[in-house]
Amino acid sequence: MTGDVLLDVQDLETEYRAFGGSRVIKAVDGVSFTLEAGQTIGLVGESGCGKTTTCLSIMRLLPAGARVTGGRVLLEGRDLAQLSDREMQHVRGNEIGMILQDPMASLNPLFTLYDQVREPAYHHRGLRGGALRERVLSLLGSVRIPSPEVRMREYPHQMSGGMRQRIAGAIALSAAPKVIIADEPTTSLDVTIQAQYLDLLKSLQRDTGVGLIFVTHDLGIVAKMCDDVMVMYAGRTVEHGPVRQVFGQARHPYADALLRSVPKMGSKEPLFRIDGQPPNLADLPPGCAFEPRCPHAITECAQAVPPLLEVGPGHTSACIRSVELAAAGAAAPGADGGEA
Amino acid sequence: MTAEPLLEVTDLVRHYPAGKGLLGMGSSKGVVKAVDGVTFAIGPGETFGLVGESGCGKTTIAKLILRIEPPTSGRIMFDGRDVARLTGKELLAYRRSVQAVFQDPFGSLSPRMRVADIVGEILEIHTSMTPAAIATRVGEVLDLVGLRPDQARLFPHEFSGGQRQRIAIARALAADARMLVLDEAVSALDVSIRAQVITLLEQLQADLGVSYLYIGHDLATVSHLADRVGVMYLGRLCEVGDSVTVSTDPRHPYTQALFASALPHLPDDADAAREVAVPVTGEVPSALNPPSGCRFHPRCPLAEARCSAEEPVLVQVDEAHHAACHLLPLTVGRR
Ligand SMILES: Nc1ncnc2c1ncn2[C@@H]1O[C@H](COP(=O)(O)OP(=O)(O)O)[C@@H](O)[C@H]1O
Ligand SMILES: Nc1ncnc2c1ncn2[C@@H]1O[C@H](COP(=O)(O)OP(=O)(O)O)[C@@H](O)[C@H]1O
Ligand SMILES: [Mg+2]
Ligand SMILES: [Mg+2]
Numbered sequence: 001m002t003g004d005v006l007l008d009v010q011d012l013e014t015e016y017r018a019f020g021g022s023r024v025i026k027a028v029d030g031v032s033f034t035l036e037a038g039q040t041i042g043l044v045g046e047s048g049c050g051k052t053t054t055c056l057s058i059m060r061l062l063p064a065g066a067r068v069t070g071g072r073v074l075l076e077g078r079d080l081a082q083l084s085d086r087e088m089q090h091v092r093g094n095e096i097g098m099i100l101q102d103p104m105a106s107l108n109p110l111f112t113l114y115d116q117v118r119e120p121a122y123h124h125r126g127l128r129g130g131a132l133r134e135r136v137l138s139l140l141g142s143v144r145i146p147s148p149e150v151r152m153r154e155y156p157h158q159m160s161g162g163m164r165q166r167i168a169g170a171i172a173l174s175a176a177p178k179v180i181i182a183d184e185p186t187t188s189l190d191v192t193i194q195a196q197y198l199d200l201l202k203s204l205q206r207d208t209g210v211g212l213i214f215v216t217h218d219l220g221i222v223a224k225m226c227d228d229v230m231v232m233y234a235g236r237t238v239e240h241g242p243v244r245q246v247f248g249q250a251r252h253p254y255a256d257a258l259l260r261s262v263p264k265m266g267s268k269e270p271l272f273r274i275d276g277q278p279p280n281l282a283d284l285p286p287g288c289a290f291e292p293r294c295p296h297a298i299t300e301c302a303q304a305v306p307p308l309l310e311v312g313p314g315h316t317s318a319c320i321r322s323v324e325l326a327a328a329g330a331a332a333p334g335a336d337g338g339e340a
Numbered sequence: 341m342t343a344e345p346l347l348e349v350t351d352l353v354r355h356y357p358a359g360k361g362l363l364g365m366g367s368s369k370g371v372v373k374a375v376d377g378v379t380f381a382i383g384p385g386e387t388f389g390l391v392g393e394s395g396c397g398k399t400t401i402a403k404l405i406l407r408i409e410p411p412t413s414g415r416i417m418f419d420g421r422d423v424a425r426l427t428g429k430e431l432l433a434y435r436r437s438v439q440a441v442f443q444d445p446f447g448s449l450s451p452r453m454r455v456a457d458i459v460g461e462i463l464e465i466h467t468s469m470t471p472a473a474i475a476t477r478v479g480e481v482l483d484l485v486g487l488r489p490d491q492a493r494l495f496p497h498e499f500s501g502g503q504r505q506r507i508a509i510a511r512a513l514a515a516d517a518r519m520l521v522l523d524e525a526v527s528a529l530d531v532s533i534r535a536q537v538i539t540l541l542e543q544l545q546a547d548l549g550v551s552y553l554y555i556g557h558d559l560a561t562v563s564h565l566a567d568r569v570g571v572m573y574l575g576r577l578c579e580v581g582d583s584v585t586v587s588t589d590p591r592h593p594y595t596q597a598l599f600a601s602a603l604p605h606l607p608d609d610a611d612a613a614r615e616v617a618v619p620v621t622g623e624v625p626s627a628l629n630p631p632s633g634c635r636f637h638p639r640c641p642l643a644e645a646r647c648s649a650e651e652p653v654l655v656q657v658d659e660a661h662h663a664a665c666h667l668l669p670l671t672v673g674r675r
Pocket of ligand 1 (some may be wrong): 045
């Protein structure tokens with residue numbers, strides 16, 4: 001199912017500058033990953049760790065005051081930084097689709113569903129007349145909008161939250177993109193609607209082979225949806241690898257702690273508690289950003305930012321003690337994989 | 341639950357006139373049956389969880405218990421007294437005993453007050469403590485929730501979301517509350533901070549014996565925190581029981597669908613879940629003129645003729661486990 005590399009993000013660095021440049025926040029610091037056709041990668045981490053900024057950097061949609069200061073983003077080998085604004089606009093509609101947390105942000109309240117879903121297919125795919133109508137109907141059908149012929153003449157406010165999010169999905173799919181970036185798309189949905197929506201995205205992916213970047217703070221979504229996961233902390237990747245490996249035996253103390261701090265259904269087992277809070281990005285410690293909260297920290301951890309080290313096939317961890325701790329079984333009792 | 345219940349809710353009903361609210365001029369086209377005949381009890385030191393999709397009436401129940409709104413009918417008993425009849429000193433004592441923590445700690449803490457005053461206000465209202473004694477007590481409760489007493493002079497915006505939620509909990513506990521109503525109290529918090537607040541709540545309950553009504557949409561968190569859980573659908577309870585039993589052996593088709601929709605803990609569970617998931621389609625209908633008979637029947641994969649005609653009542657399916665479904669024996673072992 002997976003195969004060609006669609007997106008290749010190399011050492012991405014993005015900064016926000018405030019107060020005339022006197023305050024610099026490095027929101028993304030050396031993030032790298034690749035995405036293949038049909039693959040889903042989860043970008044996970046707590047709020048403020050740089051997930052959205054990573055996505056906006058890829059899409060070249062950063063707000064004023066923010067700037068990519070390093071690295072490259074290659075879409076099927078083309079360096080997106082080299083494209084003109086016009087070319088980039090074409091990429092955004094045509095090759096990379098985006099689904100946001102708040103579907104109203106991608107829906108225009110003044111236009112009917114038909115007009116909105118039709119737009120990318122019209123502009124980017126050049127469809128007209130009957131073919132365009134067919135395309136819109138089939139997209140609305142594929143995101144399970146009931147009676148699409150009727151509903152397509154309605155406006156966003158007439159829809160439920162779940163329906164709006166499915167329509168935002170239809171718009172993202174409208175031009176048949178190769179990559180979809182979904183930034184916390186189900187955060188505001190109820191569990192049953194969320195489950196329906198996630199299943200829908202998966203089946204659409206099976207049909208189209210689209211590559212998915214799934215941004216979330218919810219590890220359950222990663223378990224359900226993703227092939228690979230990248231755990232971010234304070235703008236940096238701390239662990240990256242196949243979901244089964246990371247969930248089975250997390251190698252970075254932060255990733256491990258995060259996995260063990262989530263309640264398990266029907267279990268009264270005490271939660272693992274990470275004390276303290278994520279650091280202020282404007283004032284990061286010189287070493288590992290997790291060092292002040294890490295139960296396994298040693299002196300060296302505070303001295304230099306640890307590099308990403310290979311800890312298994314396609315599996316990296318930015319902890320200088322990864323290997324040692326795994327051998328001692330300390331940082332990695334895993335998420336109790338064996339228990340029912 | 342062996343002891344006398346601390347809180348007892350019987351046949352609680354809250355109807356809202358339809359159309360009011362947004363424009364305030366709705367013609368009487370019907371009523372929104374936000375809460376429509378709910379019965380449950382919470383013991384001392386017990387956590388009762390309420391789950392269900394948005395709009396099913398959870399917050400309305402919280403508001404009725406807190407006497408923010410009066411019920412249309414039904415009764416709320418606290419410590420053997422009818423809450424609706426409380427006045428004067430007794431009402432004040434009730435408000436002191438039952439405190440709330442809501443989802444948005446920032447919204448519920450006045451931005452211009454220092455933490456010392458936010459927490460101390462409760463003591464000023466409810467006790468005749470001297471300012472010095474209040475300051476000491478504020479320091480104690482801040483310490484209890486894991487904040488430093490010297491942080492009392494700061495303002496809410498100087499804290500992170502998790503810390504603000506701790507302040508809200510400190511305030512709720514300052515005057516020796518006996519029950520906390522926690523409405524989505526950890527929902528807005530990040531994973532690691534959420535674990536801190538959940539462990540804090542567990543610790544406080546063990547130390548102080550306080551009861552919790554815990555309302556949440558994250559099923560794993562509710563099943564973790566609650567001793568017993570009630571599952572709501574369109575204003576009614578469709579299943580009540582021990583939280584581990586309900587989450588691992590749900591009997592009502594809605595509960596089964598709800599828990600089948602919960603996200604897996606591990607990637608391997610994701611594959612397992614797909615095979616057993618009870619298919620539930622569509623969305624929750626409006627609480628305005630809810631479906632006849634069993635309110636879940638239009639979405640229920642097992643519905644029969646009588647499900648649309650007769651409303652099922654909660655019946656015992658096991659020790660301390662009740663569900664409201666006409667097809668009950670059939671639903672056993674569906675997962
Ligand atoms: N427009 C902005 N101006 C300044 N700083 C910002 C802006 N947007 C985000 N940031 C900062 O960048 C960091 C990463 O933010 P973001 O990418 O939104 O994180 P996430 O999506 O993981 O929650 C945060 O610390 C945030 O404060
Ligand atoms: N003040 C009100 N006026 C009219 N309808 C209301 C009011 N408050 C709540 N409702 C309705 O009552 C139902 C239950 O709401 P609520 O108790 O907030 O649900 P939950 O907390 O489970 O999401 C919903 O249909 C809601 O729209
Ligand atoms: Mg974000
Ligand atoms: Mg609510």
